[in-house]
Amino acid sequence: MNTSSKFINPYPFAILLLTLLFSSLVAAQQAAVASAHPLATDAGLEILQQGGNAFDAAVAVTATLAVVEPYSSGIGGGGFWLLHIKNKNRDVMIDGREVAPLAATRNMYLDKNGEVIPGASINGPLSAGIPGVPAAIDHIATHYGRLPLSRSLDAAIKHAREGFKTNAHYQRMASIREKHLNATPDAAEIFLNDGKAPKPGTLIVQTDLANTLSAIAARGADGFYQGEIATRLVSSVRQHGGIWSKLDLSSYRVVEREPIRGSYKGMQVVSAAPPSSGGVAIMEMLNILSGLDYEKRTSADRKHLMAEAMRRTYRDRAEYLGDTDFVNVPVDRLVSIQHANAVASDISPDQATPSEQLKAVAAAVNKATDTTHFSIIDKDGNRVAATLSINFPFGSCFVAEGTGVLLNDEMDDFSAKPGVPNIYGLIGNHANAIEPGKRMLSSMSPTFVETKDRYAVLGTPGGSRIITMVMLAAMEFYQGGSATSMVDLGRYHHQYLPDKIVYEPGVLNDDDMQILFERGHELEELDDTYGNMQVLVYDKRNNRIDAASDKRRNGSARVIEFTD
Numbered sequence: 001m002n003t004s005s006k007f008i009n010p011y012p013f014a015i016l017l018l019t020l021l022f023s024s025l026v027a028a029q030q031a032a033v034a035s036a037h038p039l040a041t042d043a044g045l046e047i048l049q050q051g052g053n054a055f056d057a058a059v060a061v062t063a064t065l066a067v068v069e070p071y072s073s074g075i076g077g078g079g080f081w082l083l084h085i086k087n088k089n090r091d092v093m094i095d096g097r098e099v100a101p102l103a104a105t106r107n108m109y110l111d112k113n114g115e116v117i118p119g120a121s122i123n124g125p126l127s128a129g130i131p132g133v134p135a136a137i138d139h140i141a142t143h144y145g146r147l148p149l150s151r152s153l154d155a156a157i158k159h160a161r162e163g164f165k166t167n168a169h170y171q172r173m174a175s176i177r178e179k180h181l182n183a184t185p186d187a188a189e190i191f192l193n194d195g196k197a198p199k200p201g202t203l204i205v206q207t208d209l210a211n212t213l214s215a216i217a218a219r220g221a222d223g224f225y226q227g228e229i230a231t232r233l234v235s236s237v238r239q240h241g242g243i244w245s246k247l248d249l250s251s252y253r254v255v256e257r258e259p260i261r262g263s264y265k266g267m268q269v270v271s272a273a274p275p276s277s278g279g280v281a282i283m284e285m286l287n288i289l290s291g292l293d294y295e296k297r298t299s300a301d302r303k304h305l306m307a308e309a310m311r312r313t314y315r316d317r318a319e320y321l322g323d324t325d326f327v328n329v330p331v332d333r334l335v336s337i338q339h340a341n342a343v344a345s346d347i348s349p350d351q352a353t354p355s356e357q358l359k360a361v362a363a364a365v366n367k368a369t370d371t372t373h374f375s376i377i378d379k380d381g382n383r384v385a386a387t388l389s390i391n392f393p394f395g396s397c398f399v400a401e402g403t404g405v406l407l408n409d410e411m412d413d414f415s416a417k418p419g420v421p422n423i424y425g426l427i428g429n430h431a432n433a434i435e436p437g438k439r440m441l442s443s444m445s446p447t448f449v450e451t452k453d454r455y456a457v458l459g460t461p462g463g464s465r466i467i468t469m470v471m472l473a474a475m476e477f478y479q480g481g482s483a484t485s486m487v488d489l490g491r492y493h494h495q496y497l498p499d500k501i502v503y504e505p506g507v508l509n510d511d512d513m514q515i516l517f518e519r520g521h522e523l524e525e526l527d528d529t530y531g532n533m534q535v536l537v538y539d540k541r542n543n544r545i546d547a548a549s550d551k552r553r554n555g556s557a558r559v560i561e562f563t564d
């Protein structure tokens with residue numbers, strides 16, 4: 001018998017085994033940060049390289065963005081940080097949203113005839129809610145991070161003290177707000193150049209802000225909400241017509257909330273809970289579409305159905321959503337399939353439903369402005385999606401004297417009067433009326449989506465359009481899209497009122513336009529693109545991260561490798 005045919009040469013197997021062993025030893029773990037500014041992305045990566053986790057990096061990115069993107073977010077503002085803690089398989093939302101001052105009243109922005117006073121909730125310290133960012137970064141560092149605040153705030157303090165160079169976007173944002181930045185000496189001095197929006201390449205030095213950040217690095221949240229800085233904040237705000245008190249600052253609390261969860265045809269969705277409307281709205285839209293064979297439709301049909309889902313969801317947003325610590329929001333009902341089916345039941349496949357037929361409320365104009373988002377994945381699989389804001393570009397344009405703290409104008413996110421639109425054209429009702437200590441409704445939607453093979457960490461600024469941008473990107477992910485295709489995707493939006501589909505230049509093709517027009521949709525092509533999305537996609541099959549920062553702006557998405 002010839003035994004040689006049974007002989008198996010061991011060498012190829014040994015080589016294969018060795019190769020597998022070797023590649024598993026050297027297989028790099030990846031980590032990544034995508035944010036709206038290269039300096040912030042670098043600060044986050046540096047913290048990861050120094051042994052910090054995604055949560056330490058989130059603190060560093062938050063604080064750095066507060067310095068180098070002052071028109072978008074800041075320690076005088078608020079935000080939502082969606083965390084995934086890998087070893088506990090737990091998701092939590094850190095709610096650092098601003099709250100209304102204790103002296104706030106329902107009609108504080110109305111004149112004696114009951115009309116909204118133009119600009120009152122947008123400019124100056126009366127428009128500012130009590131900031132949440134300092135408390136939130138302290139909370140994240142203490143409960144979830146590994147490094148002390150002093151380390152994570154290092155880069156931000158350095159950029160504040162030594163200055164950072166402006167870009168063309170800074171100049172654009174500062175020109176929009178030039179008049180109001182000139183209204184307070186500290187704001188004009190820090191952010192303008194001889195009263196004018198500075199040219200790209202100008203060095204912005206923020207010594208007072210560096211000192212305030214150093215106080216937070218040394219004393220945590222108390223460095224901001226108590227003591228000398230708190231005294232300065234309150235006295236400066238009150239001197240200029242604001243209503244903050246020391247109690248407002250000392251009683252500010254971060255809240256940990258259960259995120260909104262749901263699924264779309266097997267794709268898991270985790271997103272922001274109230275006081276953000278984002279998660280509820282995204283789930284409602286996904287649920288509506290899940291019954292409509294969305295993926296199988298033509299381009300125009302998809303846009304029609306999407307717009308009808310958006311319209312109905314924004315109607316519910318206006319009607320029901322607000323701070324759940326103050327009002328009863330039927331969250332479970334709004335994110336249920338039963339509700340989606342009921343809402344979808346009057347969607348016609350070939351006819352737009354006029355919004356006023358759904359329910360009559362005043363219409364408005366929408367302006368896109370600023371805010372920021374970043375996404376982080378660390379080498380251990382912890383994740384952060386965070387959307388932060390001071391609301392309108394440069395917030396209230398008010399800098400509290402001697403603190404360097406630019407205050408938000410988030411009070412405009414409340415409904416100043418039922419049915420009267422805010423700056424994003426959003427209307428609201430009782431649920432989002434002003435009350436002392438209440439959080440104003442937000443659209444910020446930091447989100448995780450996950451399928452069997454991949455997950456994505458995403459979000460964007462964009463006022464009322466945040467929700468629909470995240471929705472479109474989530475659908476792109478579901479259909480197999482990459483981080484780049486998710487951010488590149490052309491954007492369109494419907495928000496119930498005004499009753500029209502707005503879209504980025506060129507996003508609707510001729511066919512789409514004709515069909516949507518024939519179905520009764522009003523269409524408006526915008527002058528410019530909008531949003532600034534930051535996406536990380538992790539592929540579980542090869543442990544690789546795909547990262548993308550919105551090409552519409554100047555952010556940076558970077559992946560690094562760890563070989564240990």
Ligand code: DON
Nearest residue numbers: 369370371442443444462463
């Ligand atoms: O919380 C909100 O919904 C708004 N303050 C966000 C503002 C915003 O995104 C402006 N950005 N482009």
